[in-house]
Amino acid sequence: MPELRKDPIIGRWVIIATERGKRPSDYVTASAEALDPGKNPFAEGNEHLTPPEVFAFRDPKSKPNSTGWQVRVVPNKFPALRIEGELEKEGQGIYDMMNGIGAHEVVIESPNPDIQLEQQPVEGVARVLEAYKVRMQDLLRDARFRYILIFKNFGRQAGASIAHPHSQLIATPVTPKRVKEKLAGAMHYFAFKDRCIFEDILKQEIREGARLVYENAGFVAFCPFAARFPFEITILPRRQSAYFSDIHPDEILLLADMLKVTLQKLSKALNQPQYNFIIHTAPARYAHHGYWSTIDQDYRWHIEILPRLTLIAGFEVGTGFYINPTPPEESAKYLREIPV
Amino acid sequence: MPELRKDPIIGRWVIIATERGKRPSDYVTASAEALDPGKNPFAEGNEHLTPPEVFAFRDPKSKPNSTGWQVRVVPNKFPALRIEGELEKEGQGIYDMMNGIGAHEVVIESPNPDIQLEQQPVEGVARVLEAYKVRMQDLLRDARFRYILIFKNFGRQAGASIAHPHSQLIATPVTPKRVKEKLAGAMHYFAFKDRCIFEDILKQEIREGARLVYENAGFVAFCPFAARFPFEITILPRRQSAYFSDIHPDEILLLADMLKVTLQKLSKALNQPQYNFIIHTAPARYAHHGYWSTIDQDYRWHIEILPRLTLIAGFEVGTGFYINPTPPEESAKYLREIPV
Numbered sequence: 001m002p003e004l005r006k007d008p009i010i011g012r013w014v015i016i017a018t019e020r021g022k023r024p025s026d027y028v029t030a031s032a033e034a035l036d037p038g039k040n041p042f043a044e045g046n047e048h049l050t051p052p053e054v055f056a057f058r059d060p061k062s063k064p065n066s067t068g069w070q071v072r073v074v075p076n077k078f079p080a081l082r083i084e085g086e087l088e089k090e091g092q093g094i095y096d097m098m099n100g101i102g103a104h105e106v107v108i109e110s111p112n113p114d115i116q117l118e119q120q121p122v123e124g125v126a127r128v129l130e131a132y133k134v135r136m137q138d139l140l141r142d143a144r145f146r147y148i149l150i151f152k153n154f155g156r157q158a159g160a161s162i163a164h165p166h167s168q169l170i171a172t173p174v175t176p177k178r179v180k181e182k183l184a185g186a187m188h189y190f191a192f193k194d195r196c197i198f199e200d201i202l203k204q205e206i207r208e209g210a211r212l213v214y215e216n217a218g219f220v221a222f223c224p225f226a227a228r229f230p231f232e233i234t235i236l237p238r239r240q241s242a243y244f245s246d247i248h249p250d251e252i253l254l255l256a257d258m259l260k261v262t263l264q265k266l267s268k269a270l271n272q273p274q275y276n277f278i279i280h281t282a283p284a285r286y287a288h289h290g291y292w293s294t295i296d297q298d299y300r301w302h303i304e305i306l307p308r309l310t311l312i313a314g315f316e317v318g319t320g321f322y323i324n325p326t327p328p329e330e331s332a333k334y335l336r337e338i339p340v
Numbered sequence: 341m342p343e344l345r346k347d348p349i350i351g352r353w354v355i356i357a358t359e360r361g362k363r364p365s366d367y368v369t370a371s372a373e374a375l376d377p378g379k380n381p382f383a384e385g386n387e388h389l390t391p392p393e394v395f396a397f398r399d400p401k402s403k404p405n406s407t408g409w410q411v412r413v414v415p416n417k418f419p420a421l422r423i424e425g426e427l428e429k430e431g432q433g434i435y436d437m438m439n440g441i442g443a444h445e446v447v448i449e450s451p452n453p454d455i456q457l458e459q460q461p462v463e464g465v466a467r468v469l470e471a472y473k474v475r476m477q478d479l480l481r482d483a484r485f486r487y488i489l490i491f492k493n494f495g496r497q498a499g500a501s502i503a504h505p506h507s508q509l510i511a512t513p514v515t516p517k518r519v520k521e522k523l524a525g526a527m528h529y530f531a532f533k534d535r536c537i538f539e540d541i542l543k544q545e546i547r548e549g550a551r552l553v554y555e556n557a558g559f560v561a562f563c564p565f566a567a568r569f570p571f572e573i574t575i576l577p578r579r580q581s582a583y584f585s586d587i588h589p590d591e592i593l594l595l596a597d598m599l600k601v602t603l604q605k606l607s608k609a610l611n612q613p614q615y616n617f618i619i620h621t622a623p624a625r626y627a628h629h630g631y632w633s634t635i636d637q638d639y640r641w642h643i644e645i646l647p648r649l650t651l652i653a654g655f656e657v658g659t660g661f662y663i664n665p666t667p668p669e670e671s672a673k674y675l676r677e678i679p680v
Contacts (some may be wrong), residue, residue, distance in 0.1 A: 007564070007565075009537055011525060012566065013566070014661070017664065080663045092565075094544055151653075153653045157651060159653025160653075176660055177660045178661070181350040186349060197348060197349055197434070224347070226352065226353070276654025278654050278655075280658070304658060311497060311498070311499045312652050312657070313500075314616025314617065315493075317618075318489075318616065319489060319618070321352075322352075323357050
């Protein structure tokens with residue numbers, strides 16, 4: 001059973017994923033393995049190679065776990081957290097831990113292993129986003145989970161072990177520390193100014209324009225003022241909403257356009273760079289606030305796109321202090337001018 | 341001039357290192373370059389290829405910036421922060437920034453490019469540690485600096501761009517966020533329990549033994565309970581002291597033994613893995629506390645060694661939530677049993 005352990009000094013939780021079973025000797029020879037297409041578990045026709053699907057967009061006549069799908073969501077075969085069981089918490093001397101209850105799912109974005117997310121038509125990207133929403137809404141009903149994290153790793157150095165286009169979902173019984181910090185920052189700003197910090201950021205970015213990358217009727221993409229990485233992009237919705245899972249159907253299409261355009265710009269500008277993206281949404285409602293909470297006014301869901309062009313060295317990991325060699329204004333100007 | 345910019349939501353400072361001059365097109369073709377030995381700026385005989393040294397251990401008859409040294413400290417030729425000028429802070433709408441004043445130095449650990457730190461005799465490692473102490477004490481006299489960070493990147497993926505053994509020092513005008521979190525965690529624990537959390541950790545690790553790696557008269561090395569990385573190691577001094585720069589001469593020798601043994605164990609266990617280490621020390625005294633501070637009792641300096649065997653994916657960067665596939669008890673047992 002995996003475990004969740006809490007750092008006693010700064011309060012950061014870590015997943016000790018015992019069942020992924022990396023033994024010391026595994027690291028010595030670790031290297032990327034080429035995947036035989038017949039053994040690609042995410043390819044159409046290989047549905048039997050994954051655990052049974054939990055959701056899919058598929059042709060009306062097709063059967064679950066067979067061909068004929070456009071997007072398919074399956075449990076991760078080597079999950080970092082396990083879905084079965086009750087949450088158990090305990091202390092070990094001064095340390096705190098709980099068993100590793102959670103969900104770990106894979107969203108297979110297309111049956112075609114060679115079509116990247118941004119190469120799909122807008123409707124295709126929208127289907128992937130709709131699958132995120134459906135799974136998030138479903139897992140939020142499970143009272144054991146506090147946070148649903150949706151993210152994508154593209155490229156080996158960005159953490160993708162299988163090349164077939166996919167994203168991931170992890171539901172955790174704790175709210176990640178960085179999420180808590182963002183929530184607290186937004187709450188304090190609201191308490192101090194009676195304004196949403198995300199709305200203030202949006203207004204300033206639109207007014208200044210120097211860090212803007214792309215806008216449409218529903219969303220604004222910009223390189224953030226204190227970007228940690230070259231070409232880092234934040235996508236903010238224009239409508240105030242704390243939860244990604246509350247996105248409207250028309251917003252899904254606009255977000256699909258936004259994601260397609262920004263990822264295409266990155267791909268053209270930097271020759272298909274490795275990247276991560278993360279959807280930052282608010283935690284499950286019961287987990288963090290009572291009737292007095294201002295979260296619906298103070299926090300806004302958003303997406304961070306993090307191209308992996310620079311290495312994350314000891315300095316960054318040890319202190320959380322990043323060195324970014326390209327000013328966001330320069331990144332944004334370059335991306336704005338890339339035609340797509 | 342580089343800039344320091346603050347994330348308006350979570351308060352994290354970022355260095356925008358404009359003078360390192362990475363333009364968008366630089367990333368497309370970026371790859372590791374082989375270094376002609378004659379052009380290795382850290383090699384003996386090439387002292388003219390670095391800025392003038394700020395400190396060195398050298399033969400009594402030798403002259404500064406010539407051959408005959410054992411350890412040499414020079415300013416970084418491409419510094420992330422600049423030493424000249426007054427600190428200027430300003431707001432830009434809702435954003436906060438300051439100019440990038442600081443120090444960025446390189447500690448060249450040996451004139452020999454092929455002898456890694458752990459391959460030096462204990463006296464050689466002690467000389468490197470003594471150089472750290474001397475530079476830290478010197479820079480702490482500069483009232484513009486709040487924090488002195490000493491770290492080592494070993495291996496290309498861990499952030500080292502030059503293979504010749506070296507470590508780095510960065511002095512910053514702000515205390516890094518992760519450091520502040522540790523300080524706050526230790527302070528609150530002390531306020532609540534009237535005990536130092538580092539002493540409690542040390543006692544529990546020694547009593548349980550399962551995560552111990554190596555002990556000597558001055559220091560204890562163990563894999564931390566909530567390790568983020570496989571084979572992550574914490575080195576804690578037995579004597580309570582908040583500042584690395586207050587280390588005693590006899591402790592320098594014991595720390596040299598400790599660092600040599602643990603790095604040798606890692607190297608043998610994992611075939612010279614890439615790693616980072618970071619010295620966590622308290623910030624400059626005036627920066628953070630008045631006469632009522634308990635920092636001398638609540639915080640203890642320590643070293644984190646972070647082997648880079650797993651990739652840092654979007655999940656980790658976006659949420660600060662790490663997945664560690666090897667339990668620290670297993671890492672520690674393996675390292676304990678490696679003979680050195």
